[in-house]
Amino acid sequence: MYCRIISGAVFGMESDTVYVEVNISDGMPVFEMVGCLATEVKEAKERVRTALRNEGIFLPPKRITVNLSPAYRKKEGSAFDLPVAVGIMSALGKLPKERIENTMFIGELSLNGRLNSIKGVLPIVAKAKREGISRCIIPWENVLEGEAVKGVEVIAVSSLSEVVSFLFGKEIRVQERVRKDSWEKTNDMDFSDVRGQEGAKRAAEIAASGFHNMLMIGEPGVGKTMLAKRITTILPPLSAEESLEVSTIYSVAGLLQKKEGIMTERPFINPHHTITEQAFAGGGRIPRPGVVSMAHRGVLFMDELLEFRRSILEILRQPLEEGNIWITRSQGAYLYPAQFIFIAAMNPCPCGYFPDFHKCSCTEYQRKNYLNKLSAPLMDRIDICTEVHRTGIKHLFQEKEQGEGKKGENSKEIRKRVIRTGDIQKERYKNTEIHYNGELQGEDVEKYCSLDKREKKFLKQIMEKWNLSVRAYEKICKVARTIADMEESEKITLEHIGEAAGYRVGKGK
Template sequence: MYCSVLSATVSGMEMIPVQVEADVSDGMPQFTMVGYVSAQVKEAQDRVRTALKNMGISLPPKRITINLSPADVRKEGSRFDLPIAAGVLMTLGRIPPGSLRKTMVLGELGLDGHVQEISGVFPAAAKARELGCTTLLVPAGNAAEGGLVGGLHVVGIQNLQELLNYCCEGKMPSLPSIENQKKEDGKEPDFSEVQGQTAARRAALIAAAGFHNLLMLGPPGSGKSMIARRIPTIMPPMSEEEQMEVTRIYSIAGMLAKGEGVRRERPFRAPHHTISPQALAGGGKQPSPGEITLAHRGVLFLDELPEMTRTTIEILRQPLEEHRIVISRVSGNYVFPASFLMVAAMNPCPCGFYPDLSRCTCAPGDISRYLSRVSQPFLDRMDLCVQVEALSYEDLHGEERCESSARMREKATAAAEIQAARYRQESIHFNSELKAGQIEKYCILEKAAEELLEDAFRRLRLSARSYHGIIRTARTIADLDGAVKIGVPHISEAICFRSADKSIWRI
């Protein structure tokens, strides 16, 4: 007897539908699996056989063949355990034929027959709806995640007995709540806690408003990491489309907390400086998202930038330019989204105190070698560079209250709304995404501002990328001021932030 059950597999960021075909026929008793499957998928035959046995269902002494189609797509993971078990039960007559029509089935089996949670249910649910399915049958722990996609009847089961009850009697298992979990992590970090650092706070606001990459240089303990960790609190809220993109990524990566629902807060990723290139970019035999993709629509914070390997730093050049990362394998190219706000922090020398010669103990050659670990092409991609000075006693004990994250977020959101209205006919969202051809159309400079920019271009010997970066940054500064045209103050501030690194890298 032959039957088929619909499932799906992950390929990069895509879900590919898979038909799990089961056939029981006379012949030498054996359990065979075909269809370009990994060793992990092949192990499903032992899990299924044992789970059925522990439910009191013994497989007949016949030839059982399982085919996962299409055969040219590699299948990974344990998500096929449940559809394989359902297919076998259907061929044995324990499940009525047609009871799983227009149903996508996903889930891992334990040896006792319990159905365990898997990753990637959210994009699988979206694919099921796209294919015209009416029902999604998943582990009970994933039911809330599957329920985030409207237009589907989600059935969450805890064990194979519930599968039999549902298919044979139409008995619905109890569903867990689909409401979002509320964070109980305590007070959110706030910019009002940052002492002093007026220039750095201003740079952070500009970066958040226009999604401009930011590099902070300063001695140890000056507050670079503190500022970076508060940038997500002032960024404009994500749109519904962006929320779905981020939720999809974290679902595929298996990083959605149970019952979390749609991720509404922008991601903040801060990998250690010893991270490998593969962990940063993503990879593996079957590529999975790396830190670059996990920071999509949020912040990627790289502390101690020169301590990272040169190869790791240079990997960032493509995603910073194209807002995506392409991983090539023999089986094909895998494209992962990578539209993130890059925030980097570093000391200006190995000891951290240059250019304060009264405290710096580094030789000029040591400083030069340290700074050379960060290439000029990478620096060109940083729209904002700010020197974070050491705090004075007055900064630490002053009574002046710094602006709160809520107030800064209002300003950034207002600027983001201006950008959204301006680019409603384009495929971009923020000023940082402007291409060279679009800059001329949307970034109108006053005559005096144009003359100032020309003078800076010649004096600072800027590259074309730096030139365009200054205009994009000035456009954001003008949006924060509510100005239609880019004036001298906007260009002047953008040039200051763009050239702040010159005094350090001049050595």
């Protein structure tokens, strides 16, 4: 008695079809599972045996062999419980075989036969669609991410008995869906909350418009963190393609909320400075995305940048340059997407108050030693560097006395400009893989950020005076291109180059 069930698994960020083969034959009564299996997969034997018993199905005193193919890939996780159980029931002749054809089964079984949620449902169902599989049976708690994939029938069930009922053509109980659009996620943060800081706000708008990386330098309490946390409120909404990308990452990590379905808002990730290299980059025994990947298509904010270990800062170099990160483990190499806006904040010295010599207690040696933690290669990958100064007490109280009507621009107004600038870039790059100016590299910089003779001469003078690197030249051109787009100017002018260069020279280059 033989049966083959279609299932699936996630390997890094990629999903693949896994076939669960069940054979029941005469011989010593034994239940074996083979196919390069991790411990949690081997443990499925007892979960499946007990769940079947509680459904009134007892395993016969025969030799039961379960093979998960392809055998060269290591299978991990608990998603194979359901296909193993269905395969055994089918091999015993207790299910109609025509109903399990071209159907994918995934899910973890409890001992009482209930189905628990699993990680990676979204990419697995998407793979099933690409493979031409017509139906997927998944746990009820993963229903919203499963239904995000159009073009494949998704059947969400809460127990093994419901699976059996469905396969026999019976109507299963439809539970109430709680969708994200049934409740509003409010965001009380707004750019107008930031008092003063017009220069830093301008830099933040440029960063959001072109998806540029930004570093803010200033003493404690001037509003660096406050400003960074509000950048997502002016970013354009996720496109359908971007939403699927981000949701896939969170699905693989097991962080998609069952009441939300796919993600519609850009992520904002703010790791603590004590984070480990593995949590930051990703990996582990069962490889999963790290912080840099969780920030994909959103914002990675690192407050008190120089409090992070040097090893953490160096990990940033690859994702900032390439938009992804490779994780190599004994069982293989995994590529995770990591394209985000990098926003960092730091103090100008260990005590935080330089150049106010009335408050600053640091020696010149301490300041140099502190700033040396920020390597030149990492600094070269930051497009915008801006100083954030203390807002004057007089100015602060004037705004408060004038009331809400005199507050600065709100996020809604700024976001309209950012979206308009983004539309200009999308039109320019519509036949390429580039989305925003911040993604330009190498020849693309020369192609899309072309300068006239006068502008080239001006930029050359800046480069020579401040001894800037070739990468810094590209950063200035990209930021200048964004500033020109914000003004709806086809040409990059001297003013655009001057402002862009001002975000580099004299601040670490």
